[in-house]
Amino acid sequence: MSNVLATALSAETALDLWLAEQTDKGLLRFLTCGSVDDGKSTLIGRLLYDSQLILDDQLASLRKESRNRTTGEEGIDFSLLVDGLTAEREQGITIDVAYRFFSTDKRKFIVADTPGHEQYTRNMATGASNADLAIVLVDARKGVLTQTRRHSFILSLIGVKHVVLAVNKIDLVGYDAGVFDAIEAEYRAFAADLGFETLVAIPVSALRGDNMLAPSANMPWYRGPQLVPYLETIEVASDRVEKPLRFPVQWVNRPDLDFRGFSGTVASGVVAVGDDILIAASRKPARITRILTMDGDQPRAIAGEAVTLVLDREVDISRGDVLVHPGETPDYSNQFQARLVWMNDEQAIPGRSYLLKLGAQLVPASITDLKFRTNVNTLEHSAAKTLELNEVGTVTIATDKPIAFDSYADNPLTGSFILIDRISNATLGAGVIEYGLRRAQNLSYQSFDVNRKVRAELKGQTPQIVWFTGLSGSGKSTVANLIEKRLTAEGKHAYILDGDNVRHGLNKDLGFTDEARVENIRRVAEVARLMADAGLIVIVSFISPFRNERRLAREIAGDVKFSEVYVNTPLEVCEARDPKGLYAKARRGEISNFTGISSPYEAPEAPDVVLHGAVQDPLRMADELYARIFEWGTGYTI
Amino acid sequence: MTVNGPRGLSHLKSLESESIEIFREVAASFERPVMMYSIGKDSSVLLHLARKAFFPSRIPFPILHIDTKWKFREMIEFRDRMAREHDLDLIVHTNPDGLAAGINPFDHGSAVHTDIMKTQALRQALNAGQYDAAIGGARRDEEKSRAKERIFSHRNAQHAWDPKNQRPELWRIFNTRLAPGESMRVFPISNWTELDVWTYIYAEGIEIPDLYFARRRPVVERSGTLIMVDDDRFRFNPGETAREEMIRFRTLGCYPLSGGIRSDAADLPSIIMEMQASRTSEREGRLIDSDSVGSMERKKQEGYF
Incomplete structure (x- = not known):
């Protein structure tokens, strides 16, 4: 710029021109991988020197320090520019990522320099996380090493897309094209699966300056780009602007009761006034009415811009929420x-x-x-x-x-x-x-509470209550057990509530008075409902002789699918079977209030299914019922 | 993912956005943040960025100035005017013990003066305010030991920096978690260079103290350094008298410790051009650094910014 300024232009005009130039300049962030032995420090030092960033006072002390060391024509050991960490090493300070800055006429650069061997993976990952490009250094005498592979894997893991393979110290192998070609071929083969978008190999001598700025006379066989011009021109513009909108709300901006804005940086995409947006978590919609900055409102904001958004309605948004466009949700x-x-x-x-x-x-x-x-x-x-x-x-x-x-x-x-x-x-x-x-x-x-629907989906079935009624000995339990087995075999989750497992525990305090019978059914119905809420298919097998009780059970079931199965087996058949000897006892007057003998059975008026226990084979009945249960399940809104 | 501007964003705009994001992260993550304000050009940029970050809200934390009582008079006037114009919650702290003991740069030298009136004063103010985050204007390009400073730099309960125990900082994800008593130093303009700061001041029309511009000022020259005679506390050596020279300052601090440079750059464009052409590093004029080798590293561990 000093040439420009040396002209007779007024300071202001010259500066304007120069500032415009500065503004057009892009910024390239890159990472250097390689150990001190590969000449990494020398390479970075050379870049700083060539970009004339080394100030007079630094240069003077550098020349002094460079005596008795390997130097280039300039009489400087460039690595000293970067390795001024000796004192820190003595103090035992962890040597980790350092950021260095330089610029050329065309671009500004931030170099993440990650020295250190022990913490290499951690430091490289850190440096790579904000890098657009990486220079992988290889010593021409040693070729691709385990370390080269490790660096490249980490670059790939962190998603660095642009790589320069700098084959350094090419002067020490006599500028041999064969050596360079072999290293490049080996590296390309290895890197094929690492997802790099661009990969260019350059033979260089950081110490002597070969292929750093200008084509090296020592390597007429090399036709590719030189390192600095390549770094100045490589296109790394991210496609963040083209990606779907992601606006993470960082800070809710609320200066007073009249203003509520959402401050954040557009992570990707473009947001414009008038856009319909959704809150990623709650799926609630809103519309953008303003995009604010201190410099004034703007019609749109693109990826990378820090702005404040105002919406057309009151919606519950807090830090951590992500605003997106409908149809492009994360x-x-x-x-x-x-x-x-x-x-x-x-x-x-x-x-x-x-x-x-x-x-x-x-x-x-x-x-x-x-x-x-x-x-x-x-x-x-x-x-x-x-x-x-x-x-x-x-x-x-x-x-x-x-x-x-x-x-x-x-x-x-x-x-x-x-x-x-x-x-x-x-x-x-x-x-x-x-x-x-x-x-x-x-x-x-938005309504994602753990509920019956969610549990049911987890189990892949429709929770429901199948309520058996019928006389003692009618065959309810036989059929219920077959159904449970069949459901379980099909991978469904079912459970039977019957006199055996309820009367002995939950309801063992209840007798057989009318009040006790009602309470018995109420409790069973409540438990059935809870189990259905848990996503189960509940099979209830109780005599439940009274219509009112069964109506109560249906009411308790609420919005759970409830089906009444009437096992219609004549009293004589039941009494003849008498599997538990209860009818005999009842006849002898040893059991009071026994349904069918000393207490009435009110047959259902409109059962969902009637099974004829006297004439049908239990397996056939189970099959029939299974089909019905399946049928009830499909199409029923849980 | 980086400050490398996506199409359409200049690098200054990208740096600005990055800094604003850092400011907002502080406001959202900490209970009692504070912003250090040294009145210099970097602080001026910092203040401008903070106003942008929270607009239309006020800056939601106080601005802290450590006054050694030896700052240029003009700096103090500038500070108070900024506080008025931008409705800042300004806190000014001076080490009362140092003040009582009459600590000054003439009798006690730059090292003692800086330690007591600046480093210790800062620690007092941070303790008194129970601040859990202190925002500063340091840049990574300033000095070698700053090159690996984190943007969110963790400090233990004694405000000390433990370089062995730094948290890795990936992408733009900042770990802002603290144990009771611990604090964070936050540097929103870490990735800016000195040139970025100047071009931004120019592009945004940010006001900076007039001391940065070349004016005729009363100075004495001591071992090649031009010291401005800012008030009648100045100690002349025998035979020494002030003479008027056209000078400006590249960094501002305590006037007896701030070396000026001869310059004709009386406006911003001239300063930027002069700076571009100059071949000496910025901190050369800062006398505190030359007291002992590795002083910045040590000062940082002690809690200096």
């Missing part, structure tokens, strides 16, 4: 599969409760299943019970309440999360979501 669920990078000495244990933060959503969560661990060096999967520091695992995560999310591949900002220790508050791990489990996009979670 997953809303409490379970998903994810890949997890563990970042703490405290190992990951399935079942332990953590806090999960995704966007502005913070919920308790746990790992429900650790499917496998991926060896970052070999990419092999192995079974694992825990994850240690720097290990990568594929897991199922369950959150205590549903959250809105996307798969990381679809939307990195709404598909990534961290896990936080509930006691130390340390950041334990970082995850990327592969897919939601129990896909629930179409379910209305």
Whole structure:
């Protein structure tokens, strides 16, 4: 710019021009992977030097420090620019991600520099999470190493799409095209499955400057781009604007009672005044009436813009809610599969409760299943019970309440999360979501309380009450038992309530007076109703001789499907069977109020099914009834 | 996913959005946040961003200035005017013990003065306010040890930074959880460079103290550093007198500790151009850093910003 300024233009005009230039400049964030041995520090130092970012005072001390070290023509050991961490090492400070800034005429750059060997996976994942591109450094003398593979796997895991393979120290192999070609071919074969959108290999010498800025005279065989010009021009513009709208509400903006806005940054897509939107969790609709900033209202906001939205109606929205367009809704669920990078000495244990933060959503969560661990060096999967520091695992995560999310591949900002220790508050791990489990996009979670419908869907059946009535010995229990067996064999969940399991427990305090009989039926009906609410098919097998009692039972059942089955077996047949000898006792007067003998039986006026116990085979009756139960179940609104 | 602007957003706009997001995260996540205000250009940008983040609401936390009582007089006037114009909840704190002991940069040197009147004063104010988050204007490009500072930087109950125990910071997900007594330092303009700050001030028309602009000011020159004689507390060495020179300041602090530079840059465009052409690093004029090697790292561990 100094050339421009040297002209006679007034300062203001020159600055305007230059500022316009600055504004057009893009910003590229990249990550460098490789160890000090590969020349990473030298490479970054060279970039800083070439972009003339090294100031006079720094340069002077650098030249002094560079004596007795390997230097390029400039007499400088570039690695010193970056490795000024000696003092920190002595103090035992964890060497982790450092961010460095430089710019050229065309672009601004932020470099995430992740030195350190022990914490490499953790630091690389951190640096990669905000990088558009990665430079993978390889020493030309050593070629693709285990470490190269590990770096590339982490890049792929975090979703870095653009990779430069910098084959460094090419001068030390005599600028040999064969060496370069072999390394490039090996790396391309390995990286084929890693999902990189662009991959370019460049032979360089960071120390000597070959292929850094301009084509190297030492490598006439190389026709590809040079490193800096490539970084200046590569197109990495994300397609965030084209993706579905995700607006995570970060802060409810309420200066006074007259204004209520929702502040946040558009994570993806575009939102415009007049748009109909939905709240991802509650599915409640609203319309955008204003998009505010301190610079004034604007008609639309695109991905990356921090704005405040105003809606046309009062809706319950709080921090963590995500505003989306109808028809483009995210997953809303409490379970998903994810890949997890563990970042703490405290190992990951399935079942332990953590806090999960995704966007502005913070919920308790746990790992429900650790499917496998991926060896970052070999990419092999192995079974694992825990994850240690720097290990990568594929897991199922369950959150205590549903959250809105996307798969990381679809939307990195709404598909990534961290896990936080509930006691130390340390950041334990970082995850990327592969897919939601129990896909629930179409379910209305607004009313998602656990209810009969939900339990029934879980069991895949229609809960109902099948109420048997008939004389003692009519065959009720025989048929009921066959039905229960048949239902169970078909994978349904059924339960029989009869005199045997109720009279001995729940109702053992009841006698056989009329009041006691009514109370007996009332209790049984209430229990049947509860069981149906739990999603069961309840088979009640009681003589229940009085119409009023049966009507009471039907009323108690409320909106549960209730069917009355009348086992119509003549008294003489029942008395002849007398399986428990009760009729005999009753005849002898040893049992009072015995239905059919000393107490009346009121036959149903309009039963749903009549079974003729005297003439039909019990199995046939069960078959018939099973068909009817199935029929009652289908089409019935639970 | 990064500040790399999606189509249509300039890099300044992207940086602005990122900072606004950080401000809102603080307001939403902490009980008692506070914003450090040093009156310099970075603080001016910080204040502007905070106003943008919460508009049309007021900034929902107080603004804290640690007054060493040795700031340029003009800085204090500027501070009070900003507080009035932007309806700020301004808190000013001076270390009462240091004040009583008469601590000053002339008698006690920059290290002692800065420690007592700035570092300790800050700690007092943070304790008194029971703030759980303190927002500052530090940038990663300023100095080597800042390059790996987190945006949300965890401090223990003694306000100390434990570099061995930093939380990894991925994507834009910030872990804001604290145990009782602990606090967070938050740096919303971490990813800005000095040039970004200046171009943003220009583009947004942000007001900064006049001390940044070249004016004729009374100065004395000591070992190559130009010190402005801002009030009658100035201690002249024998034979020393103030002379008028056209100077400006690149950083503002206590006037006896802030070195000015000779310059003709009397307006913003000239400053930016001069800065672009200059070949010395920004902190060179800050005398506190040259007292001892690695001083920034140490100061940070002690709680200095």
